[in-house]
Amino acid sequence: MGYDKIYQYNFPTTIRFGVGASNELGDYLLKNAVSRPLVVTDKTVAQLDFFKEIIAGLNKKNISAEVFDDIHKNPVKSDVYRGAEVYDATNRNAIIGIGGGAALDVARAIALRINHREDLFKYDDLVGGDVYVTNDVPHFIAIPTTAGTGSEVGRSAIIADDETHQKKILFSPKLLAKIVFADPLLTMELPAYVTAATGMDALTHNMEAFLAKMPHPLCEGIALEGISLISHSLQQAVNNPDLESRSKMLIASMMGAIAFQKGLGVVHSLAHPLSSLLDTHHGLANAVNLPYGMEFNIAGFEHKFRRIARTLELKEETGKAVVEYLFDLNSKINIPHKLGDVGVRQEHIETLADLAVEDFAHPNNPKPVTKEDFKNLYSRAL
Ligand SMILES: NC(=O)c1ccc[n+]([C@@H]2O[C@H](COP(=O)([O-])OP(=O)(O)OC[C@H]3O[C@@H](n4cnc5c(N)ncnc54)[C@H](O)[C@@H]3O)[C@@H](O)[C@H]2O)c1
Ligand SMILES: [Fe+2]
Numbered sequence: 001m002g003y004d005k006i007y008q009y010n011f012p013t014t015i016r017f018g019v020g021a022s023n024e025l026g027d028y029l030l031k032n033a034v035s036r037p038l039v040v041t042d043k044t045v046a047q048l049d050f051f052k053e054i055i056a057g058l059n060k061k062n063i064s065a066e067v068f069d070d071i072h073k074n075p076v077k078s079d080v081y082r083g084a085e086v087y088d089a090t091n092r093n094a095i096i097g098i099g100g101g102a103a104l105d106v107a108r109a110i111a112l113r114i115n116h117r118e119d120l121f122k123y124d125d126l127v128g129g130d131v132y133v134t135n136d137v138p139h140f141i142a143i144p145t146t147a148g149t150g151s152e153v154g155r156s157a158i159i160a161d162d163e164t165h166q167k168k169i170l171f172s173p174k175l176l177a178k179i180v181f182a183d184p185l186l187t188m189e190l191p192a193y194v195t196a197a198t199g200m201d202a203l204t205h206n207m208e209a210f211l212a213k214m215p216h217p218l219c220e221g222i223a224l225e226g227i228s229l230i231s232h233s234l235q236q237a238v239n240n241p242d243l244e245s246r247s248k249m250l251i252a253s254m255m256g257a258i259a260f261q262k263g264l265g266v267v268h269s270l271a272h273p274l275s276s277l278l279d280t281h282h283g284l285a286n287a288v289n290l291p292y293g294m295e296f297n298i299a300g301f302e303h304k305f306r307r308i309a310r311t312l313e314l315k316e317e318t319g320k321a322v323v324e325y326l327f328d329l330n331s332k333i334n335i336p337h338k339l340g341d342v343g344v345r346q347e348h349i350e351t352l353a354d355l356a357v358e359d360f361a362h363p364n365n366p367k368p369v370t371k372e373d374f375k376n377l378y379s380r381a382l
Pocket of ligand 1: 194
């Protein structure tokens with residue numbers, strides 16, 4: 001690795017992790033003088049019992065929570081603008097995101113919007129917009145209810161353009177949650193197909209982070225342990241969930257997001273265009289593409305695949321065995337092996353490859369990926 005340069009490593013989030021951790025929210029708010037939070041979630045989570053109980057618990061402590069749940073499955077800019085209007089109109093003084101990656105990203109983007117009123121995409125990290133994030137942001141708290149994106153420990157929000165559906169990244173260290181309440185109980189009722197797709201997103205984060213080219217031994221250690229936890233819990237969490245498998249998945253998803261400050265890779269770049277073009281769920285898009293992307297990465301990186309194989313406790317410590325493991329895992333959790341089964345057609349491939357090559361994730365892939373490579377990978381997976 002390049003020991004001749006200086007790198008920056010950050011691990012600053014306070015995480016309260018464990019059964020019942022979300023019950024601490026009310027006292028935390030009182031202690032921090034937060035009496036009027038905006039609670040950002042999605043319409044499905046807003047109807048779940050645990051969500052209603054959290055809001056009722058806050059009311060009991062005289063904390064008036066305003067709920068905003070009007071968001072898209074792949075969130076767009078207008079969701080953020082509407083949320084910020086509600087924040088202002090109801091005179092809020094903090095933001096709590098409760099939900100999956102979609103709700104947490106919108107919550108974080110609203111936090112940015114409150115004191116940064118230029119066009120939201122002026123702050124797009126890909127065009128250097130992070131330098132404009134100069135003002136304070138409201139007190140922001142994250143409570144994950146899926147075990148996948150790990151967005152709760154991240155510093156970025158992925159928000160798409162309403163018209164083009166292209167995903168932009170809003171990034172700033174200021175967007176880090178002040179505290180995360182990670183409570184596996186909130187994920188107990190997650191449907192099997194959401195558990196599978198989000199869990200594969202977490203696995204993809206850990207694998208891509210481990211392989212990503214930036215030298216970062218801290219993240220590599222975390223990523224391997226994340227892979228191990230997922231290999232011991234994802235099937236159980238999908239097919240016969242219990243508290244232990246839910247807990248392991250929740251911590252492993254946060255580890256994936258912590259590890260991917262090192263970078264992601266080809267799989268995320270294959271996946272993002274599926275969400276933009278066909279509105280495919282982010283985790284599902286990663287899950288289907290993961291074995292193909294990993295196969296692409298083997299040559300030249302056999303030593304790293306040996307370590308992944310060892311972590312997965314495979315008989316053969318090779319990249320090929322890792323790829324076989326991934327196909328097999330997808331079968332066991334009912335994820336299709338082919339893109340055709342998630343609505344991709346031959347005529348989409350050119351556009352998908354155009355979008356993929358523009359994507360932000362693959363420049364950190366251990367080896368370069370060209371448009372031709374993307375076309376070949378999509379064709380292979382079709
Ligand atoms: N900020 C980041 O670092 C980052 C990283 C990866 C992905 N993302 C973004 O995250 C989003 C995907 O997030 P996700 O995979 O968590 O999916 P999601 O937020 O879309 O949630 C998936 C589904 O599960 C439901 N749900 C959530 N919690 C539930 C619960 N406890 N019980 C029952 N149902 C529940 C939701 O209503 C939704 O229908 C995408 O928009 C993606 O771009 C962000
Ligand atoms: Fe992801």
